[in-house]
Amino acid sequence: MKIVKAQDFDLRREVEYGTAEQNEAVRAIVRDVKKEGDAALLRYTEKFDGVRLEASGLRVTQEELQAAYDQVGAAFVEAIRAAAVNIRAFHNRQKRNSWMDLQPDGSLLGQILRPLKRVGVYVPGGKAAYPSSVLMNVIPAQVAGVPEIVMVTPPATGGTEGIDPYILVAAAEAGVHEIYRVGGAQAIAALAYGTASIAPVDKICGPGNIxxxxxxxxxxxxxxxxxxxxxxxxxxxxxDSADPAYVAADLLSQAEHDEMASAILVTPSEAFAQACRAEVERQLAELPRRDIAAASVRDYGAVILVDSIEEGIGVINRLAPEHFELIVEDPMAYLGLVENAGAIFLGPYSSEPVGDYFAGPNHIIPTNGTARFSSPVDVDDFIKKSSLIYYSKEALLQNGATIMELARREGLEGHARAIEIRLRKEGKAGVNDDNQ
Known part of the structure; x- marks a missing residue:
C-alpha cells in the first residue's frame, strides 16, 4: 500500500459502468428476453452458464430446498437464524405508519404507506456465494409487508452441483419459496418484463457483476x-491507540471481495501507517484469496497521512465510503463530525464483518461516493407513498382565489377555472369575471 499525504491523494474515483461492447450486449439480452420470454432466457442460460434447462425446470422445487439442509452443517443453520433475528429486529424499528391530520377547517391531509406488491431479489454467483445477502434483501421487504418476494440466482452457484445449498437454506430460512435458477442480465430482464414462467416484479434488488x-x-x-x-x-x-493487526485485517476483509475493491487507511501517525502497511503484507501472504486482495491493495489501496483526526474526518467526508471504521481513542467525540459514510463502525471491536453478517443493520450500502446522497437498503425501499387530500368547502372558499392566482401566474388557465367554477357554484364573491 502506498503512503501519501492527503493533499497528494486523488479522492475522486471514477467508475465506468461497462464498456460500449458490454452495454450493447446487455441491451441485446434485455431486448431478446422482453420479446421472446422463456426461449431467450433458456438460450442465454445455456450460453453463459453452460446449463441446459427446460422452462419447467427453471423453478427450484420445495424438495430441492429441503435437500439443501442435508448439505449444510447445523452450525450454519443456527448462525443464519441468529443473524436473521438481529436483522429483523433492526429493520422493525424502521417501520412507519400512514398518517392523517384533520385541519380546523374540516380538511384532511395525510400520507398513505403501502408495501410494494412483488419484489425480485438477485443473488449472485461467481467469485463467491453470499447467503447473507439473501437475508439483507429479503427481511426488509418482509418487514415492509411485501406479499410476494421472488429470488433469482445463477444455476451453477454451487459449481457443477447446481445452486449453492447455503443460498437455498438462507432463502428458506428467510421465507422465500419462489426461486428460479437463472442469472445474469437475462434474469434481470425476466424480472422486469416477465416471461411465461416468471411474473414481473415492481422492484429489483441485490448485487451482481457488471x-x-x-x-x-x-x-x-x-x-x-x-x-x-x-x-x-x-x-x-x-x-496510535489502534492495533495495526486489527486495522490490517479489516482492510483485507474488503480487499478480498474483488480486484477493484478499495481499502484505505487514514491516520495522523506515520509510525502507525508503517506498522499497518507491514501488517497488511504479513496477513496478505496467509490469505486464501490473496491474489484478489493483493490486486485490490496494489491498485486501489492507500494509506493517507493527515495532520489531525479532524483533518482525517474531512478526508472521510470527501471519500464518502461504503464502510467507515473510526478506531481512535474516543470515537464518540468525533462521531458528530462524520457526514458522509454508508455505515459507521466505532471502536476496535466493531469490525466491518460484524455489520456484514450479524449486528442487524443492512450490509447493502451505497458505494463509489454515493453515500453523499444515498443510504443503505431499509424498509422504506419497499414502500410506496400516496399523498391524501380531502379539502372541505370551507377551505376551498377561503383559499380558492390564492390557488387561482398561482395557476394563472404559470399560464395554466384550465387549472384556475377548475377552482373558479366551484367558487361560482357556491356564490363566492370576488371572482374575476374578466377570466371567463
Whole structure:
C-alpha cells in the first residue's frame, strides 16, 4: 500500500459502468428476453452458464430446498437464524405508519404507506456465494409487508452441483419459496418484463457483476431498482491507540471481495501507517484469496497521512465510503463530525464483518461516493407513498382565489377555472369575471 499525504491523494474515483461492447450486449439480452420470454432466457442460460434447462425446470422445487439442509452443517443453520433475528429486529424499528391530520377547517391531509406488491431479489454467483445477502434483501421487504418476494440466482452457484445449498437454506430460512435458477442480465430482464414462467416484479434488488448492474440500469423505469453498486470499499481512520493487526485485517476483509475493491487507511501517525502497511503484507501472504486482495491493495489501496483526526474526518467526508471504521481513542467525540459514510463502525471491536453478517443493520450500502446522497437498503425501499387530500368547502372558499392566482401566474388557465367554477357554484364573491 502506498503512503501519501492527503493533499497528494486523488479522492475522486471514477467508475465506468461497462464498456460500449458490454452495454450493447446487455441491451441485446434485455431486448431478446422482453420479446421472446422463456426461449431467450433458456438460450442465454445455456450460453453463459453452460446449463441446459427446460422452462419447467427453471423453478427450484420445495424438495430441492429441503435437500439443501442435508448439505449444510447445523452450525450454519443456527448462525443464519441468529443473524436473521438481529436483522429483523433492526429493520422493525424502521417501520412507519400512514398518517392523517384533520385541519380546523374540516380538511384532511395525510400520507398513505403501502408495501410494494412483488419484489425480485438477485443473488449472485461467481467469485463467491453470499447467503447473507439473501437475508439483507429479503427481511426488509418482509418487514415492509411485501406479499410476494421472488429470488433469482445463477444455476451453477454451487459449481457443477447446481445452486449453492447455503443460498437455498438462507432463502428458506428467510421465507422465500419462489426461486428460479437463472442469472445474469437475462434474469434481470425476466424480472422486469416477465416471461411465461416468471411474473414481473415492481422492484429489483441485490448485487451482481457488471452485466447485472448494466441490466438493472437498462430496465430502470419499467421497474424500480435498489442501486447500481460499484466495487466494495472500506476506509479506516485510526490513531496510535489502534492495533495495526486489527486495522490490517479489516482492510483485507474488503480487499478480498474483488480486484477493484478499495481499502484505505487514514491516520495522523506515520509510525502507525508503517506498522499497518507491514501488517497488511504479513496477513496478505496467509490469505486464501490473496491474489484478489493483493490486486485490490496494489491498485486501489492507500494509506493517507493527515495532520489531525479532524483533518482525517474531512478526508472521510470527501471519500464518502461504503464502510467507515473510526478506531481512535474516543470515537464518540468525533462521531458528530462524520457526514458522509454508508455505515459507521466505532471502536476496535466493531469490525466491518460484524455489520456484514450479524449486528442487524443492512450490509447493502451505497458505494463509489454515493453515500453523499444515498443510504443503505431499509424498509422504506419497499414502500410506496400516496399523498391524501380531502379539502372541505370551507377551505376551498377561503383559499380558492390564492390557488387561482398561482395557476394563472404559470399560464395554466384550465387549472384556475377548475377552482373558479366551484367558487361560482357556491356564490363566492370576488371572482374575476374578466377570466371567463
Amino acid at each position: 452485466f447485472v448492474a448494466l441490466a438493472k440500469r437498462e430496465v430502470y423505469g419499467a421497474v424500480d431498482i435498489d442501486s447500481i453498486a460499484g466495487p466494495s470499499e472500506i476506509a479506516v481512520l485510526a490513531d
